[in-house]
C-alpha cells in the first residue's frame with residue numbers, strides 16, 4: 001500500500017525554534033487519519049510537520065501489521081533512520097524515534113529489542129497520550145504505551161486544527177468506528193485495533209462541522225467495520241433510538257458545505273436496510289461501495305470465518321444495485337488461503353466475473369502470528385499463490401478498464417481537488433473515486449462542476465466542462 005508523509009499538507013510557521021516532526025504512514029486510510037490527529041496533538045507542544053526526515057527532531061513511523069511485508073518494511077526503515085540520527089548527532093542535533101500504529105500494538109516491547117534505537121512505542125488506542133510520551137522520551141526514558149483503552153482517546157485528542165485541515169485539501173477522513181469483533185481467521189486487526197467501538201453521534205457531528213468550516217466538501221467515514229457503527233441518535237436535543245450508519249449519513253449530509261459522503265470498509269454481514277436505502281435516497285452519498293468478499297468459495301469463506309456464503313454476497317449486491325443501479329463495486333481478495341484448491345480459486349474468479357468490479361485490491365495470503373489460519377498445516381506454495389494472484393489481477397484490471405471506458409460520453413459531477421501535474425490542468429475525483437483531469441477553466445478547488453468524460457485511458461479520466 002501507499003506510504004505518504006504529512007508535510008506539505010500542513011502550513012508550517014517558519015520559526016527557527018519550532019521542533020519538527022516527520023510522520024511516515026503505512027497501511028490503511030485509518031493510519032492516514034491517525035497520523036493527522038497525532039500531528040495535530042503534537043502541534044500543541046510546538047511540533048511542526050516536515051516532509052524532510054533529516055530535519056526532524058522526532059520521527060514517527062505509523063505502521064501496518066496486516067501482511068508480513070508491511071511489518072518488515074518498518075525494520076528496514078528504522079535502520080535508515082538510525083543512520084540518519086547518527087549524522088544529525090554529529091551536527092549536535094538530537095533525534096527521537098517512535099513507532100506507532102499496528103506493529104507498535106502487536107509487538108510492543110519486542111520492537112525495542114529488535115531496534116534499540118527506538119525511543120517510544122505507542123499503540124493506536126493510546127494516541128491521546130502521545131504528547132506526554134514524547135515529553136518522557138525527551139527526558140531520556142524509553143516508553144512503551146500500548147495499554148488498551150482505559151479512556152476514550154477521542155475525548156482527549158485535540159480537535160483537528162483548522163489551518164492543518166485547510167492545507168490538507170477539500171476531502172477528509174473521519175474515523176467513526178474502530179476495532180473489529182469479527183475475527184476472520186487470517187487477520188490481525190482484532191488484535192491490533194481492539195474490539196469494536198463506535199464514536200458517539202455528537203462527537204462525529206462536531207468533527208464534521210469543524211472540517212466543513214475549514215473548507216472540506218467531501219468526508220469519508222472510516223472504520224475497520226464502518227457499517228457496524230451504531231450510536232444514540234438525537235433530535236432537538238432529545239435522545240432517540242439507536243442509529244445505524246444510514247441514519248448517521250443523513251445527519252452528516254445536513255451540515256452546510258458537506259457535499260459528498262463516502263464510507264469504508266464494510267463487512268457484508270453489516271449492510272442493513274437503512275444503509276442500502278441511503279444509497280437510494282441520499283444524493284450526497286457517492287455511488288461507490290468497498291465491500292470485500294475475500295474468496296468466492298464457500299468452503300474457504302467458512303474456513304476464513306466470514307460467516308456468509310458467496311450466494312449471500314451476490315443477493316446482497318442485487319439489493320444494493322436495485323437501490324442504486326449505477327453503484328460501482330470495489331472489493332478485497334486473498335489468494336492462497338490455507339487449503340485453497342484450484343476449484344476454490346476458480347470460484348473466486350467466477351464471483352469476480354459475476355459481480356464486475358470497478359476497483360479491487362488483491363493479496364497473497366500472508367500467515368500472521370497469533371491468527372488461527374497461520375497454524376493451518378495446508379499452507380499453499382508461494383509459486384501457486386503467485387500464479388493465482390496474476391490471473392486474478394489480470395481479470396480485475398480488465399474490469400476496471402472496462403468500467404472506466406463505459407463512462408466515456410457521460411456527464412458527471414466533478415469535485416475539483418488540486419492543480420494537475422501539467423500547467424492549466426485541475427484534478428478531481430469522479431463519484432466512483434477515479435481521478436479526473438479537466439481544464440482549469442472548469443472551476444476552482446472545492447467546486448463541484450458538471451463535466452463530460454471525453455476519454456478514459458487506464459483508470460484516469462479526462463473531461464471537458466459542459
Ligand code: SAH
Nearest residue numbers: 186187223224265292332333363364365366
Ligand atoms: N475490514 C478491514 C480489513 C482490513 S485489512 C478494513 O477496514 O479494511 C484489508 C484487507 O487486507 C482485507 O480485506 C484482506 O483482503 C487483506 N488481508 C488481511 N489479512 C491478510 C493476510 N493475513 N494476508 C493477506 N491479506 C490480508
Ligand code: SF4
Nearest residue numbers: 180182183184187189
Ligand atoms: Fe480483519 Fe475480518 Fe475484521 Fe476485516 S472483518 S478487520 S478482515 S477480522
Ligand code: F3S
Nearest residue numbers: 027028064065066102
Ligand atoms: Fe494495517 Fe492496522 Fe490498517 S494492520 S491495514 S494499519 S488497521
